[in-house]
Amino acid sequence: MTATLLIELLTEELPPKALPRLAASFAESITRDLKARKLVADEVVPQVFASPRRLAVSLKGVAAQADDAEVVEKIMPVSVALDAAGAPTQALLKKLEARGIATSEVPRFERRQDGKAESLFHRYRAAGARLADELTGIVAEALKKLPAPKLMRWGDLEHQFVRPVHGLMMLHGSQVLKGEVLGLASGNTTLGHRFLSSGPVTVADADSYARVLFETGRVVASFEARRELIAKRLQDAAAALGATIAADDALIDEVTALVEWPVVLEAGFEVDFLKVPQECLILTMQQNQKYFPLLDSSGRLMNRFLLVSNLEAADPSHIIHGNERVLRARLSDAKFFFEQDQKVRLETRLERLRDVVYHNKIGTQYERVERLKIIAGVIAEQLGADRALAERAAWLAKADLVTDMVGEFPELQGIMGMYYARHDGEPQEVAAAIEGHYHPRFAGDTLPEGPVATAVALADKLETLVGIWGIGLIPTGDKDPFALRRAALGVLRMALAAPLDLKALLQQTADAFPAGKLSANVADEVFAFALERLKHFLATDYKADEVEAVLALAPSRLDEVRAVLAAVAGFKALPEATALAAANKRVKNILRKNATETGEVNPALLVEPAEQALFAAVEKTAPAVEAHFAERDFAGALFTLATLKAPVDAFFDDVMVMAEDAAVRDNRLALLGRLSDLFNHVADISLLAE
DSSP states (O other): OEEEEEEEEEESOOOTTTHHHHHHHHHHHHHHHHHHTTSSOTTOOOEEEEETTEEEEEEEEEESBOOOEEEEEEEEEHHHHBOTTSOBOHHHHHHHHHHTOOGGGGGGOEEEEETTEEEEEEEEEEOOOBHHHHHHHHHHHHHHTSOOSOOBOOTTOOOOBSSOEEEEEEEETTEEOOOEETTEEOBSEEEOOTTTOOSEEEOOSGGGHHHHHHHTSOOOOOHHHHHHHHHHHHHHHHHHTTOEEOOOHHHHHHHHTTOSSOEEEEEEOOGGGGGSOHHHHHHIIIIIHOOEEEEOTTSOEEEEEEEEESOOOSSTHHHHHHHHHHHHHHHHHHHHHHHHHTTSOGGGGGGGGGGSEEETTTEEHHHHHHHHHHHHHHHHHHHTOOHHHHHHHHHHTTGGGGSHHHHHOGGGTTHHHHHHHHHTTOOHHHHHHHHHTTOOOSTTOOOOSSHHHHHHHHHHHHHHHHHHHHTTOOOBTTBOTTOHHHHHHHHHHHHTTSOOBHHHHHHHHHHTSOTTSSOTTHHHHHHHHHHHHHHHHHTTTSOHHHHHHHHTTOOSBGGGHHHHHHHHHHHHTSTTHHHHHHHHHHHHHHHHHTOSOOOOOOGGGOOSHHHHHHHHHHHHHHHHHHHHHHTTOHHHHHHHHGGGHHHHHHHHHHOOSSOSSHHHHHHHHHHHHHHHHHHTTTSOGGGGOO
16 A cells, blocks of 8 residues: 655744755655665655744655565575585574574575675565554654754753654554654644644645645645745735845745745835945845845835735734834944944054954954055056055955944945945045955855956955965865865956966965965965866866866966867867877877986987978977967967878887987987977867877
8 A cells, every 4th residue: 555654843943044954854864764665666756844843744655565575695605504414504503593594494595606605595585664663763863864953952851853842743644653753652733833823733644734734724834835935925015116126045045944824014114224335224134134125126225125924914014013113223223333433434443453363373454454455556567457546445455344334244344345435535446446355255256346456356365365375274175264265266267357477476475474474385386276276167168178288287377268278179179189189198108208308409310201300390380389379379379280290190100219329319309399398388288188
């Protein structure tokens, strides 16, 4: 018999940010164990339910008992199991007793080769697993494996869970499967909404779970269904006001995890609060109150917002006014912080940075901005930007860290600095760079706009990379407490779009630190680290061998990398490319095995026609390749190499490189060295060989 299986754990309010993860883990673990016991088909997909007060999973087509299965079990080698007369040894008898196998079964054991030895095998039919016997253990094991943030005890019980547990349902169709988990006996009742429902809710059968909870318990049990409902109602309410919602998916997920019966309401706040930067107001509404701010058609914050209530009332005015009152207090704090901060110029706050430790091995935030000023000035000159503006922006970039607003909302660092710089009358480029120097903050984030902001952003990330790496705090495995991988990716994204020498910049950054503070080779190490990160970054858009070929030359001008990659891809499509790549690989191997200094080629020692022809071809081709390269025509440089295919093939067909005459041998190695230099002018072509 098969039927739908339902398991529900009724709890106190679960951590909202962890709820989707807990529910997914619970369902995945139970499903996996049921499939392992052949109690449900492999293609069955569980239906996951999760609300603030419950974790549940439902699976269709679960068997009451799995089919019997034929089992073939290895007992032991024949040489150990039977004596010379073929009688069971004591070792075999002990094994049979431990396994509960009758001695009379021995003649029916199969004998077959197992590796080098002949062994005895016991073939029998095993009864299939019974759901009623297995389920309690499966549920208990699933709860142990939950990625729970913290565990707790409740009452005088020894059981532990992320929140106190009050009920357990285990239904197979309409049958209650008896069992006990976390001290709770299973049944067929649960509780509905904490306020909109009263008394136990009886679930007659597993298939009616969601419907009964919705109709009787006033609970939308499915997380996904509840989320879709909230998102639609929010969009409808915003559209009715001609507005868009300023919120991301994470906020909708969190609110979905906070309510069981979502009701979207509209509320508002005083227009006077709009004098505060809208980023502050939006963050206050989203982070503190889980409200949904509204933007007008111009992207400006409106003094209306949406909230998702867990209560349905005939007159929701008291809910709306209560939320407005709470928000008013929060916005008043933000307004106060903003007004107080503006009474002090950013520049005068810099002295307070002397008391803010950046890292005890490399000093304070004040010492850091002194370095940022130097580095940003150097980068600005290379970008053709105004050095004075870049230095000014770098000097003020961290001043907002000691403002009241950023102290309350660290997420606003840079943003508040921009507003306060504007208030102080700083140039627009300086104000924009203070905000922009944190970009890109995450994968896919925008790059800073303009060369001044780019200079300061690069300075900030380079200083972090070189400084933290230089004191030995290097990322290892999945540990990267100072987010150096993210900083490197930010540097790479900007360097790919700017005419800068990254390796030189890293050394200039290291030079900005006091002598002896950092490890001696920090610039080279960080450069190698950055190229490794670049390899992963480019792998999504280009083929791995093409990326390897380009980065093997450790290019320092990253703004040319994409053009070189395009040229390599074009070269790779040429009919001559495969043979030339293989030849270049062969050349590299020969030169590596004979690692001696190769001097200039002596034409007088070229005795074979094929090596003379190759030398002539190289001498003819080299100026053209170098001219293309000088003009940054990478495709032209690579395509020119295609003309070398015939003389290269002939050379390897007709010439023995390792001649007995040392002078001839060294001259041929010198010719191959010249050929290798030419091949590797743009990229390491040998890495394109299969």
